[in-house]
Amino acid sequence: MNDVVTTQDLDSRLEKHRTELTGYCYRMLGSAFEADDAVQDTMVRAWRSFDKFEGRSSLRSWLYRIATNVCLDMLNAGNRRARPMDLTAATPVAQAALNARPEITWLEPVPDGRVLPSVADPAETAVSRESVRLAFVAALQHLPPKQRAVLILREVLAWKASEVAELLETSVASVNSALQRARATIAEHGSRETDTADPLDEEQQKLLERYVAAFEGYDMAALTALLHEDATLSMPPYDLWLQGHDNIVGWMLGVGEVCRGSRLVPVVANGTPAFAHYHPSQSGDGSFDPWALMVIEIVDGKVSGITSFLDTKRWFPLFDLPARLEKE
Numbered sequence: 001m002n003d004v005v006t007t008q009d010l011d012s013r014l015e016k017h018r019t020e021l022t023g024y025c026y027r028m029l030g031s032a033f034e035a036d037d038a039v040q041d042t043m044v045r046a047w048r049s050f051d052k053f054e055g056r057s058s059l060r061s062w063l064y065r066i067a068t069n070v071c072l073d074m075l076n077a078g079n080r081r082a083r084p085m086d087l088t089a090a091t092p093v094a095q096a097a098l099n100a101r102p103e104i105t106w107l108e109p110v111p112d113g114r115v116l117p118s119v120a121d122p123a124e125t126a127v128s129r130e131s132v133r134l135a136f137v138a139a140l141q142h143l144p145p146k147q148r149a150v151l152i153l154r155e156v157l158a159w160k161a162s163e164v165a166e167l168l169e170t171s172v173a174s175v176n177s178a179l180q181r182a183r184a185t186i187a188e189h190g191s192r193e194t195d196t197a198d199p200l201d202e203e204q205q206k207l208l209e210r211y212v213a214a215f216e217g218y219d220m221a222a223l224t225a226l227l228h229e230d231a232t233l234s235m236p237p238y239d240l241w242l243q244g245h246d247n248i249v250g251w252m253l254g255v256g257e258v259c260r261g262s263r264l265v266p267v268v269a270n271g272t273p274a275f276a277h278y279h280p281s282q283s284g285d286g287s288f289d290p291w292a293l294m295v296i297e298i299v300d301g302k303v304s305g306i307t308s309f310l311d312t313k314r315w316f317p318l319f320d321l322p323a324r325l326e327k328e
Contacts, residue, residue: 030081286327
């Protein structure tokens with residue numbers, strides 16, 4: 001049957017699965033760019049071996065098998081993507097120092113559109129968004145690669161144990177055992193569920209509006225009122241992270257004082273609200289230059305986490321953000 005599939009037909013059939021495969025590979029690898037590479041490798045392998053695809057499984061299942069093998073090969077190097085709080089203890093602001101680590105250390109943000117295919121079921125959408133949150137993907141990185149695959153396929157994508165066993169060429173009992181161990185590890189390293197970005201209810205939208213007003217006005221009293229007492233601030237590629245009102249405000253009024261006068265442009269990353277943070281340009285012409293991609297986590301009506309990814313040359317093009325903001 002495969003000899004009648006035209007090049008155009010095959011391209012179209014493979015491309016239909018690109019977004020969901022990218023989401024799968026992102027959860028496995030913790031990197032938007034590595035996920036793109038993995039999916040491209042998957043597509044190339046599918047192209048080259050399509051004449052061997054006998055249709056005993058669906059095309060989707062076959063592609064997931066290839067993508068899983070690609071990811072497992074990439075993970076054999078042993079690298080685990082992390083957040084600053086996975087690597088060091090919180091630092092009091094008085095002892096804060098900026099120590100950069102290589103790019104390959106860090107869990108990376110991702111635009112929702114690259115990893116979350118459109119689905120009609122609101123419950124399925126909610127699970128998908130929850131499963132790409134920074135904290136959840138960071139927790140996945142604590143799992144051995146095959147356990148990671150099992151958990152994602154079973155818990156996120158709702159595959160049957162028998163389907164996962166066939167994909168991994170193992171037994172149902174082995175899959176169930178791996179899932180049990182993975183759940184225990186996720187429970188140990190997981191975090192509170194955060195509010196996802198779509199749709200935002202009126203209360204969440206007002207919270208974000210107040211956050212923008214407080215940050216752009218550099219009103220620390222107003223900002224403090226929006227933060228949980230144990231809120232965190234981190235700034236990859238630096239391994240420093242701060243926790244609590246006093247430390248965050250102390251940073252903002254110290255080293256972070258350079259952020260005064262900034263502008264925030266709303267975006268969405270990892271299923272949660274985010275902002276493109278633009279800093280007043282040193283050109284003196286009133287324009288604003290990229291400073292950070294700021295991912296916000298909200299729990300119970302307050303901001304619980306702020307992650308500012310500072311490598312704007314890497315992140316702003318990925319999120320299709322302008323290279324500067326002109327004077328208002």
